[in-house]
Every structure is written in structure tokens, then in C-alpha cells.
Amino acid sequence: METSMENIGTLEYVLDKYSKIWCWKITGERAVSMISRLVPEAWYGENVNEVIIPDSTENVKQIKLILDRYPLEILSKTTWQRKIVKTYAPKPTLPPIKHKLKRAKAGDQFRGKLLNFQKEGLDFLIKSSGNALLADEMGLGKTVQTLSYVATEKQTFPVLVVAPLVTLNNWEREIEKFLKKKSRNGRILESDSPSVTLIRTGKRKELPKTDIYVINYELLFKRYDDLAKIGIKTVVCDEVHNLRSKTTQKYKSIKKLAALSSVSYRIGLSGTPIYNRGSEIWPIIDILKPGLLGSFKEFCEYFCYVNEKGKAIVLENKRASLRNELQKHVMLRRKKSDVLKELKDKVRYKEVIAADTDYYLEELDKIWKKLEDEQKDAESEFSKSASYHRAIQSERQIAGLAKLPHVINFVKNIMEIEESVVVFCHHKVIHKLLHESLQEFSPVSIIGGQSDSVRQDQIDKFQKGESKLMIAGIRAGNVGINLTRAKYVIFAELDWSPAIHRQAEDRLHRIGQKNTVFAYYLIGNGTLDDHVANVLVDKSYEIDEIMDESVENFENKDKAELILAQIQDKIRSK
Known part of the structure; x- marks a missing residue:
């Protein structure tokens, strides 16, 4: 019987007879199976259970990943040792930009107390002349x-x-809480707050004279003419990743507003300015500091490559230099682990749960057949693309339904420990079924279409402990709310964007949280959840390298791939 310490194959440095280049040859059924998953460009050798791998730095790293866990008999020891030393030799890295910030004192109009790192944030905004x-x-x-x-x-x-x-509404509350009103003669009115106009309609009409105007992105285009007349001095774009596409009306409207002669200060706010691809940072910076990254064409030529889908992806060897360019001129980025030493960790788990595969495959077959028919009948590329996206959304919903009974059991098991729990889902039908099936816990809800008052009432009930279970739509409950009462967050469905998940997690993991936050990602066995999880890992890998100095271990692409290879190996070995 084979033990875990026995060699699973051999490793040898050879001259490939066909390509005439030096390569690595691996033999052994298990070793070949695992390396084939990690190195897509590997090709089969002359014999059964033999594979040839091009000699490159990345491939040496992949082979070492396997060697660290499974023993291979190394037939070319000297060459292997030389390659390892060369591959893992320290490489010159760009030192991160360290801002020399002092703890600035807020002006008399500010009501409240800043933490030390927030005072440094104020100093950064002052030194950036409010364009940051x-x-x-x-x-x-x-x-x-x-x-x-x-x-x-x-x-x-x-x-x-x-x-x-x-x-x-949250902005209106925060303005009232933290700002004092200044009269026309410059006197600070301690008990008053600046006047605020909430713009809630797209109907054009003259705006009243107030200190602060608050509007949502979707109304910008319709109210541009009105906003252009009021002499705006400061533009603040909250969740500025909403402007990541330079072709949208909201982007074009903000671009024009920010360029008005009256505007002196432009501030963008987002913990996740990059949602899916690193190139999304260009439109945002073009509003805050036009020209810093050149034209979009110049930016792409220097920093990016275009993938097979025509998307601009930031090159791995340019990500650190892009991050430093941003930090040097426009961006301040602090992580919780840097500034909140008392804040506990955030731990992620990928939990594979059972799913009704018979139902899933039967419904999936219907979706693909319908897609085939629609593709044949499509009269334009737009129609083809639209039918494809409908099919993907339908698949996501049936994946959610297929694993729903097991999601419910998982939630019930967590609820038994009598802690507060937040469950995020994507589809309204899943939200409805979760709410109905978990009535014994008297859940509160956040879902698209709620009025502001109902939404806030549900949040308040949860935060006060009147309900221990919150069921939230992942796109409705990922911004603008505080759910620090809970330390368990469960993702019943997966979104395509890693930023959406992070925003949702950080409704719990923020100032005021006294416990470690546990995030459970429930992956339906036998569904496309596995594929979505891998896409999320790829996207996270690019985003982390641009925004932060290192990639977090739980999102390391190579390790994630190795785990999948190990799972396959265990299945084969049974």
C-alpha cells in the first residue's frame, strides 16, 4: 500500500527531441495528473504517464509547489538546485511610497473626534489640495x-x-452629526448644521441655495444643467468605482461637472476603486487628476495587455509601479491591519455543500437549448450577447436553487450557536425562499426596492439585537450600512466581482467590530460555482497587487490551483 512519503513520480532535466529546447520531464500517473492542472502548456512525452514542461521561472515555481507536498524522485539534482536558487533569489522591488503625514487638526466647523490615522488622512487631503x-x-x-x-x-x-x-440618507445623517453651520459673517453656529438639499428627482428645476447638495449617480445626467448653475466648489464622489466605465452617462456628467471653473476640489472615496480589472482605475483618476496617467490609449500601451476577451489587464510586472504612481500623486490607501491594531482578523472559508445535481443538470439543459435557439434566431451581435448573458443569469439562479436546502441547513447550524448572522444572496427568489424557510429566527431583510425608512428600521433592529438573522441582497446590502453586531457572514450565492464580496464582508469588519469575522462562501457541488470561484481568484489577484503591496494568502492564485489539484488527486487515489 502506498504511503504519503513514497515518491509519486520522477523529475528530470532533459533536451526535448522535438522542440530542441531544455525542459523538465515528469513521470508517474499522480504527478502527471497534478502538474497538468497547474501548467496548461505542458505536453505529453513519448511514454505513458510522462509529461514535458518548458523550463521557465513560473513552471519551476509550480513544480516546487508539488514537491513541497508530495515527494518526487529528482534525477537531475544539481540542475534543480541551481534553478531553485536562481528562481527564488531576492529580486529588486519597488519600495512602497510612505507618506510623511502629520496629525492635522480639523477646523472649527468640524464637530466630532478623529482617530489618529484619520487626522493623517485629513493631512493627506490638505497636502493633495483636495484632489485625491x-x-x-x-x-x-x-x-x-x-x-x-x-x-x-x-x-x-x-x-x-x-x-x-x-x-x-446616511450622508445627510453624517453631515448633521459632524459639521457645524457657518453663518454668512463667518460665525460658527454650534447647535446648527449646514443646510442640505437631497436631490431625488430627475425633473429639471432651479435648485435652492444650500451648503451641500446630495445626489445619486443615476440622476446626474438629467440634473447636469441645474447643477452647473449653482457654483459648486467641491465635488465628492462616494463609492467612486461607479465611474469605472468611461462610456457611461454618469461618468461623462461628472467629468464635465469636475471640469467647471468654479470647482477647486475633487475627492473620490472607495475601499474598492478597482472592481474587476486594474484598467478601471484610469477613468477615476482622469476625473480627480486629469492627465496623471496619460490618455487611456497611453495608459493601456504602457501598463496593460489585452486578453482574449478584449479586456485591458494590467501586466503583472507593471502593477507595483502603477500602485506607486497612484500613491505618489493621488491615492491614500490604509488597510485595517495597518491602523486598527485592536481590530480582529477576517477569516474566509470556501465551503463545498451538496446540491440537487439532477434538478441542476435538467434545468441547465433547458437553458442551453433555449440559448442555442436564440443564437440561431439572433439578428445582431447585440441580440447574441444579450441571450448569452440571460443564460448565464439563469444558470446562476438554478445553481442557487439547487443548493438552497443545504444552504438553509448550514444557516440553521450556525444559528444554533446563538450568534448574530448575516446571509447574502443575489436573486430575489432566493431571498424570498430563505426568508420563508428561516422564519423561526424572525429574520430582518435588506433588499432592492425598500424605502430608506424601512431599510434603516431593519438595520436598527439587527444592530440592537432584536433579530439575530439578517438576510440581505448582495448588491443592496454591500454599501452604506453597518452590521458590526454580527461576526458570521454567509454567501449563499456568488457574485462575479470580488469587490462586491469584500464590500459585503466589510459591513461587519469595520470600526466597532470586537470579534474575528468569519466569512463562509457556500459552493454548490457539481454546479458552475467552482468556475465562478476561480474567476474571483483571478480578478482578486490583479486587484490586490495594484491596491496593496502583497497578495493575501487565501486569494493566492497558485495555491488555489494547487488545492484543486490536490482534491483531484485525492479523488483519483480512492
């Missing part, structure tokens, strides 16, 4: 730092705050 991207991780108080700047810098009013619809 504040990219602190979610939960570190970007709103309060921005308000402290507005209260400190000269001639910042009137202010235009552009934010997601669900956060407008």
Missing part, C-alpha cells in the same frame, strides 16, 4: 475624513456629494 482618491479599506471612516476636510479647507462650499442611492 481616499482608498482606505472599508470601515475606516472615509466619510468622516472627507467632512473634516470640507470643514477645514477654505472656500469648500457649496459641496456636491454624489453617492449610491441607498447611501443618501
